[in-house]
Amino acid sequence: MNIEKYVTELVRDKISDREDLFLVSVQYVPNAKLSILVDGDNGLNIQDCAAISRHVGFHLEEENIIEAAYNIEVSSPGIESPLVLDRQFMKNIGREVSVKLTNGEKHEGVLLSYTPEGIVINESIKEKGKKAIQQENFFNIDNIVETKVLISFK
Secondary structure: OOHHHHHHHHHHHHOOOOOOEEEEEEEEEOOOEEEEEEEEEOEOOHHHHHHHHHHHHHHHHHOOOOOOOOEEEEEOOOOOOOOOOHHHHHHOOOOEEEEEEOOOOEEEEEEEEEEOOEEEEEEEEOOOOOOOEEEEEEEEHHHEEEEEEOOOOO
């Protein structure tokens, strides 16, 4: 049995009554850790994480799916995690992002829009000796290696 697929179904079942929550990923490292990343349109709280962990743990133990010792970790994607799902992009419209492209270029700006075809960001372009200008740029999703939300401490 594929543990990751089984756990994916368990999590989807648990959050099926919560339209604001969505599963990002499930990763299992044998004999070590089961990592479940869940996000929410309005964030994810500790009670949600605990409920998902209890639900998954109960079913894994009840059906003896994993025989060796393991830890379950349920959390939201951290700031270091790239955006991977449509809902994550939509949730972060209006926030500053960093975009790495397949050609090695990096761009930073405010995420203005997202479609399955690509994203539009508003970049501040500064040329030497000139005032910075704002420019909207479209990046095809096939040319994007990763997109991460930037945190500002201003």
